[in-house]
Amino acid sequence: MRAAVMTAPGEVRVEDRPEPKIIEPTDAIVRLAATCICGSDLWPYRGIEKIDGPRPMGHEYAGIVEAVGADVRTVRPGQFVVGSFFASDNTCEICRAGYQSSCVRRESAAPGGAQAERMRVPLADGTLVATPDLPGDDLIPSLLAVSDVLGTGWFAAVAAQAGPGKTVAVVGDGAVGLLGVLAARQLGAERIIAMSRHETRQKLALDYGATDIVTERGDDGVARIKDLTDGLGAHSVIEAVGTQESMMQAIRSTRPGGHVGYVGVTHDVVLPGMDLFFSHVHLHGGPAPVRRFLPDLIDLVWNRRIDPGKVFDLALPLAQAADGYTAMDERRAIKVLLHP
Amino acid sequence: MRAAVMTAPGEVRVEDRPEPKIIEPTDAIVRLAATCICGSDLWPYRGIEKIDGPRPMGHEYAGIVEAVGADVRTVRPGQFVVGSFFASDNTCEICRAGYQSSCVRRESAAPGGAQAERMRVPLADGTLVATPDLPGDDLIPSLLAVSDVLGTGWFAAVAAQAGPGKTVAVVGDGAVGLLGVLAARQLGAERIIAMSRHETRQKLALDYGATDIVTERGDDGVARIKDLTDGLGAHSVIEAVGTQESMMQAIRSTRPGGHVGYVGVTHDVVLPGMDLFFSHVHLHGGPAPVRRFLPDLIDLVWNRRIDPGKVFDLALPLAQAADGYTAMDERRAIKVLLHP
Structure with a gap:
């Protein structure tokens, strides 16, 4: 599949990467309906944050579940889901207090590589929330925004x-x-x-x-x-x-x-x-515990009470991810949506 | 009157100072029943905080009102009062939100020189709270503690x-x-x-x-x-x-x-x-808005529900203030009460 990788400050390229697979029985594979570039992606792009080797980029995602591990109970293939940019079990004491981005199982479980066609999401039950139905295309930018930037x-x-x-x-x-x-x-x-x-x-x-x-x-x-x-x-x-x-x-x-x-x-x-x-x-x-807010924010978007997707003032095919980074770095775009 | 003055790091002496007077119509003069040395007094004592010239010391106080300015309405001579270590009008928006130690009138109005026989308290209506009656001597350490260290x-x-x-x-x-x-x-x-x-x-x-x-x-x-x-x-x-x-x-x-x-x-x-x-x-x-808690804390002390005065493990006459500073500096005493 195609995925955006940062190789050095200022260097993003879209290349072939292995298809993600279910590794843990709590994983899900999501086919991305849309993804985007985060302001925080500019830290390594600008050389302020160090990169150790090529880094698959992206942590904001919304899309269709393609497969789930044997232990996943709350989402199933075919559903449209939105997830937080930190995976969380949503059952530990810290999650229950509303700080899912500091979940006790967080360390080993950050979803990454969302600027791609597909991605693996760990702890799917605790991380993903399904929408009531499949959304129309017009709702997708706003649902994607819920994943991080709105959250x-x-x-x-x-x-x-x-x-x-x-x-x-x-x-x-x-x-x-x-x-x-x-x-x-x-x-x-x-x-x-x-x-x-x-x-x-x-x-x-x-x-x-x-x-x-x-x-x-x-x-x-x-x-x-x-x-x-x-x-x-x-x-x-x-x-x-x-x-x-x-x-x-x-x-x-x-x-x-x-x-x-x-x-x-x-x-x-x-x-x-x-x-x-x-x-x-x-x-x-600190890092936003987006999972705390996902159900309510999805609901607000679903019922067209809010339109956070308007922050995407540039949409590009994934293949042009590099142009998206440049546009955000130069503040020509507020936020860039990528179509996988 | 006699008052403790710090002249240099490690140097505290008790000397004659002018009697405090009503300057503003919102002032009160309080004759101290007891006063004490604060952990924060050790910062200049240890040379960590700079002293510009001789500094009258002390900001914790409880005692009898001797005189009030023409505009003072809520306390009167003869009452026993406890005050906060920051003067506050207790009516501004910041005070009403419970942050009296950041009162908009705070700058010009920090009560000081409480390690003395008498002191001037600015903004008396907003700063002082009277006890229901004159307290017995056994209650005085705990009432004094309310002024800062308990608050x-x-x-x-x-x-x-x-x-x-x-x-x-x-x-x-x-x-x-x-x-x-x-x-x-x-x-x-x-x-x-x-x-x-x-x-x-x-x-x-x-x-x-x-x-x-x-x-x-x-x-x-x-x-x-x-x-x-x-x-x-x-x-x-x-x-x-x-x-x-x-x-x-x-x-x-x-x-x-x-x-x-x-x-x-x-x-x-x-x-x-x-x-x-x-x-x-x-x-x-930050600096504790003690005034917010004064009524409740005085009540708890008055009804002998709490005994914060136990932190005073050394009591000395004001004349021996220097010994009190040494005892606290060397951690031989938790907190020193001074009898004016």
Whole structure:
């Protein structure tokens, strides 16, 4: 089958790889209806994260089950499924507490190689959720988005305790930040401030429910958020970038007692203890436990209450994955969908 | 009047200082029934925090109101009061959200110089709470403890979400950590693991409701907490030290999705972003908003439901403040009460 592989920073090629097979009796094989490129795929692409040898890429997926292992009970061949980007048994104490991305069986079980025609998903019962029926093509981008980018934006909004009466600021106008706006709106936030200086992204943010746009960054961005919130800062801040500047911008934009939900992978970030101490914020985040939210998010998409698939502003055949990486790296595309 | 002043690291002397006066119409003058030395007073004493000129010391206080400014409505001369170590108006939006130690009027209004015969308390209406009547001498140590050390341990336990069904670990066996144990017990925690290698402190921890004692620190301490919690870590961890080692020990002792409540002043601490990201913990802390808890804690003390005053294992006349600092610095005393 064909699959995208990163061989070095800036080098992605689509090549023949062995067909995935059932290895464990808890595995499923999924034929991908669509897959996509994640902002986090850009870390190794940009050489910020080290690659040890050729790496099959992709961890966002939706598609049809082709085969299941002998122990799989909750999904069956022919069903359309969406899965989380971390495999989880969904039965351990950590999963039951809603932190499936830290499942005790997580280490050996990260689904990978989703930028491909087919993939193996471990712990299928705990990782996959089937849709009520086979979806129409128009629903597929949104269902794919649930797998990571919406699930991650949603977790950030929940971690930031976005909700009724709250002013929410969103640091980061990538797909996760934009879907953080959508999540904050769905969770009932009163006011949503999107921080963005890109017109197309501002437009999508407003579409998704942002009430204000702030174009400033760093100190100026913090000052602007304070201006908009009686000098206090936002109740809830979503951090969806993962750099030192964005983390500090998020913390400093939050009022004392407020909540920062951070989902940008914090490469090379160090938080100064005294700043954090006197900020009085709540800080929570990490790899989103998407599995916690899958049933509800699939339901919202299925009933056309939300349209997270709009973050895909470029769709390419899998064969052109390299062009997709370039477009995202150069910020010409918000998020690239790949047709296997 | 007599007051303790720190002139340089390791140098505390009791000298004559001007009597405090009403400056703002919202001030009160309090004659101290008792005062004490805080763990945080040891930071400048040990030269870790810089002192710019002679510093009147002390921020924990309980005593009799002697005078109030023209605008003070809720306390009157003759009442016994306990106050928080940060002055707050208790009416701003931040105060109403329970973060009085970040009151918008905080900057200009930190009560100081409590290791003295009398002190000025700004924003008296928002800062002080009167007891139902004049207390007996036996209650005074516990009422004094409410002012900071109990309030801080309590906030740490609340920030760590200690409660029914929870396993709580406490990093730090100083007075704050020990009262964190008491708070966790009062909040209904199922299991409380105190980390201490000092026999007298272990004994007090057990007295206050600890169910387990762990003597190991650092990696070994974390491993021991994991052993005691099915390999998962504690649900709630109280951090009451403020060093790099103690913060990392607290974070690493917490299960994914669990809560770290940190109140040790984080001098020279930097938190590595990736460790925090993948720890999946909730992190919350900072200067305790003691005012939020004052009415309830005074009530618990008044009705002899709790006895936080037991952390004072040495009582000295104010004139011997220097000996008190030495005893705490050398860990010969857990916490020193001073009689003005």
